[in-house]
Amino acid sequence: MSSDSLVCLKDFEKYAKEHLNRNSWGFFSAGAEGCQTLRDNEEAFRRLRLRPRFLRDVSVRDMSATVLGQRVDMPIGISPTANQGLASPQGEIGTAKAAAQFQTCMICSTYSNFTMEDIMNSSPDGLKWFQLYVRPDRETTAGLVRRAERAGYKALVLTVDLPIVGRRYPDLRHGFSMPPHLRVANLGNADLSQNKKDRNEALDYGMGGPDQSSDIALSWKDIAWLRSICSLPIILKGILTAEDARLAVQHGVDGILVSNHGGRQLDGVPATIEALPEIVQAAGDKLEVYMDGGVRTGTDVLKALALGARAVFIGRPAVWGLCYKGQEGVAKVLSILKEELSLAMALSGVSFSQIPAIVVSPSHSSTRV
Ligand code: FNR
Numbered sequence: 001m002s003s004d005s006l007v008c009l010k011d012f013e014k015y016a017k018e019h020l021n022r023n024s025w026g027f028f029s030a031g032a033e034g035c036q037t038l039r040d041n042e043e044a045f046r047r048l049r050l051r052p053r054f055l056r057d058v059s060v061r062d063m064s065a066t067v068l069g070q071r072v073d074m075p076i077g078i079s080p081t082a083n084q085g086l087a088s089p090q091g092e093i094g095t096a097k098a099a100a101q102f103q104t105c106m107i108c109s110t111y112s113n114f115t116m117e118d119i120m121n122s123s124p125d126g127l128k129w130f131q132l133y134v135r136p137d138r139e140t141t142a143g144l145v146r147r148a149e150r151a152g153y154k155a156l157v158l159t160v161d162l163p164i165v166g167r168r169y170p171d172l173r174h175g176f177s178m179p180p181h182l183r184v185a186n187l188g189n190a191d192l193s194q195n196k197k198d199r200n201e202a203l204d205y206g207m208g209g210p211d212q213s214s215d216i217a218l219s220w221k222d223i224a225w226l227r228s229i230c231s232l233p234i235i236l237k238g239i240l241t242a243e244d245a246r247l248a249v250q251h252g253v254d255g256i257l258v259s260n261h262g263g264r265q266l267d268g269v270p271a272t273i274e275a276l277p278e279i280v281q282a283a284g285d286k287l288e289v290y291m292d293g294g295v296r297t298g299t300d301v302l303k304a305l306a307l308g309a310r311a312v313f314i315g316r317p318a319v320w321g322l323c324y325k326g327q328e329g330v331a332k333v334l335s336i337l338k339e340e341l342s343l344a345m346a347l348s349g350v351s352f353s354q355i356p357a358i359v360v361s362p363s364h365s366s367t368r369v
Contacts, residue, residue: 012317015320023177044294045303052349095327120152129235134218144186161259235253240259258276262315298338
């Protein structure tokens with residue numbers, strides 16, 4: 001398939017479905033249980049309408065933004081997804097290079113197939129945040145945090161929605177297996193515990209089995225612990241309610257990434273674009289709010305910005321691009337989204353991505369945000 005025939009992100013999904021084996025496609029595409037939330041993440045965007053304004057001189061559209069004080073060329077970053085080596089031999093390095101090429105932010109998963117240092121060294125100019133799972137063994141966790149800080153990651157993204165891995169039927173039906181050539185690279189390094197248990201626990205993440213690699217006892221008081229061991233800003237990934245957003249403010253975190261883990265954890269929670277407004281409101285100007293989940297078009301991005309997200313992140317679409325042509329494929333996915341956002345801004349009368357358009361719900365209650 002030539003690059004020209006892939007014109008939207010859904011085309012990349014189709015390509016990946018046709019080219020990945022059952023093991024890898026099952027891992028990347030799965031949602032939890034009946035997949036209501038997985039479907040809803042995309043469908044909820046379709047339920048929102050944009051109200052375009054005209055005669056506003058849209059000859060120059062500025063898509064740049066800042067996230068935690070760092071400038072990015074567009075408000076579209078890449079969320080952490082585990083085991084990108086299943087999509088391409090380039091794995092996370094291909095994704096990181098594409099993100100750097102577009103001067104945007106990549107969040108690297110704890111469960112990458114390259115080490116966080118190799119990913120950073122592949123594209124040192126690109127803004128990168130490190131996604132952290134707090135493990136029961138705090139020394140191992142602290143080791144990961146220290147390495148991220150040393151390697152040049154600019155923030156810690158603490159994933160809070162995975163005390164236990166959700167039930168994903170494709171993985172359970174067919175059994176996920178990690179090909180022997182791939183490593184859980186961050187946990188195999190010399191300054192971390194070398195025991196076999198680590199590798200097996202990390203593999204449980206992919207298998208959808210009980211996940212002892214996350215600390216199920218993690219609670220709000222541990223934010224202070226995390227603060228005490230590192231100086232990086234802390235972002236909580238997976239917050240879905242105003243109540244938790246207020247707690248995040250009280251605990252002094254720096255950002256919230258509104259997320260339901262791409263519909264892979266608790267099925268039946270709201271689509272992230274639906275959860276976003278109450279979190280934006282609760283957070284006020286105390287911290288930055290981002291979102292991921294179901295972002296597939298430039299108009300999706302614009303809707304999220306209009307509802308108060310400072311930036312959006314994509315999970316699966318980056319993996320589909322990686323599967324298509326490594327770095328070049330991820331770059332193509334990013335360029336399509338960027339072009340679509342630019343077009344959506346022009347057609348709705350918005351010149352700056354951080355000055356929102358007006359979104360209307362089907363009930364016609366218009367909200368200026
Ligand atoms: C994820 N996600 C995820 N999140 C995280 O914090 N750490 C991780 O290692 C992973 N791994 C992972 C693997 C796969 C295959 C998927 C699909 C997702 C969740 C991810 O960061 C993000 O929240 C969602 O993917 C966003 O939804 P979309 O863009 O995939 O719809």
